[in-house]
Amino acid sequence: MIEGAVWRKWVFYNIPLILFVFVLLFPFYWMIITSFRPDGELYRPWNAVNYNPFWTNNPTFEHIEYLFEETNFGRWMLNTMFIAVVSTLISLFCGVLAGYALARLNFPWAGSLGTMIFITYLVPQTLLFIPLAQIIRNFELGDTPWSLILTYPTFLIPFCTWLMMGYFKAIPKELEECARIDGASRWKAMVYIIIPCAVPGILSAGIIAFTLSWNEFIYALVFLSSPDQKTVPVGVTSELIRGDVFFWGPLMAGALLGSIPVAVVYSFFVEHYVSGLTGSVKG
Template sequence: MTDKRKARAVYDDEGMNYLQTIPRKVVVVYIPLAIFMFVLLFPFYFMGVVSFKSHAELLNYRGLQAFWIYEPTMEHIKHLLFETEYPRWLWNTMLVTVSSTFLSIFCAVCAAYAIERLRFKGSKYVGMSIFLAYLVPPSILFIPLAVMVFKLGVFDSNWALILTYPTILIPFCTWLLMGYFRSIPYELEECALVDGANRFQILTKIVLPLAVPGLISAGIFAFTLSWNEFIYALTFISSAENKTVPVAMITELITFDQYNWGGLMAGALIGSLPVAILYSFFVEHYVSSMTGAVKE
């Protein structure tokens, strides 16, 4: 399979490329690409630069000063990690994200297997409604959910988020895993059934090992989604020590008399790192999960 694809790729690479002259390719491809990259990376560059600049240097813009750090300093990061509750917020975010991701993956695996493989009566409609559930945005649910969360007595606790994040994650993960399960041959399951395995054994011993790439894709996508979640966390959490990083950055770190840009950018940088690191290891899975969900 891989060899075949590679062979095709080589053949395709040759394609009609000889028709493109180098100056033309520079104008049509490389220059626009460079501009795109510049614009897309511009904010991150400054996030990094500002995080390590001293207060004095931040206010000084002359010439190309803004683009470079002349006296790098760790004071913002030190302040953030040792004089604010930032580590606590990071911990909250991590706890909520990991729990809701695992909960969602468990639910999604069961649901996707049921819809795609057990094909129970009405499974088609259930599959359809799962897709529709994916299209329900959090911005229309947060008020009723806030009322429910309050009545359930989990307001202002991590549980409020662990229980509500799966509503965003399960539909997506189920939809993605359904695609992966579909690609596993029925014959494998039939063999196992003949050999006397029950459904749970088939799922855990045959289907899941074969769907590992799908599990990783769904897992990291769910992780990123819940790490980035903002509106539920903003609504359901009120005390500083329970906040997640995105919410705490907005509500706790911004003091309106004087903006502490260095601290804010350092917080943004550190808060982005976990997803960025995870992402850098699993780029391919990430792309496949993003495009997979759309292609279905």
């Protein structure tokens, strides 16, 4: 804590904290308030007498109704959920096994391989989508959920592998050695001892992978074209921005509803998530 005069506490602690919280939360507030303001208020000119962008006295569900009735929003949510869950599961499975191998099996070049996997994570998606588009076309997967389920792991697996590798390294190796002396093969020691100890790490990797695939935009934009195949980020922006007309109400309502699953996942696992990123296992 900051010690000394009261002004020091305000200048070095309270005011920066308030600013920080304001900057972080204001966009969410804006999103929420815009979702519930009627169009009449949203498009009122800034110099009108009763102009008040930060509050509404006539909250409405019309934008949410519009989303579900006039667009495929429900379908987009299901698509996004399916794609995010399946690609996260695939990436976690591969990432856990690869992370374990890189952390624990002392095979030649394990260190360099780990670094190379991390470098693949650094290749920008905006470059990678070009060759991937060719591959998706060759396999005739375009405009199906599988085009994303199979391409998201290109960045999710390196990420999960890297995170899990670090987590496995933090688990005392004596645990595994003890299990192997106790009668477990390496595989059983991994399944019964190491993976249960790594649950916080696996949850963290899973949550981040889920969020990354939920929010992913460029692959979804390139690989999906028909309206009923789209994901939330692409669907909302392509169907609710027509030319230069922004349908602010439904756009913000879509963003609000689209962020709920991620928020739920985070809040549900937040304790594990934090310990996964900061803590290690003590024997």
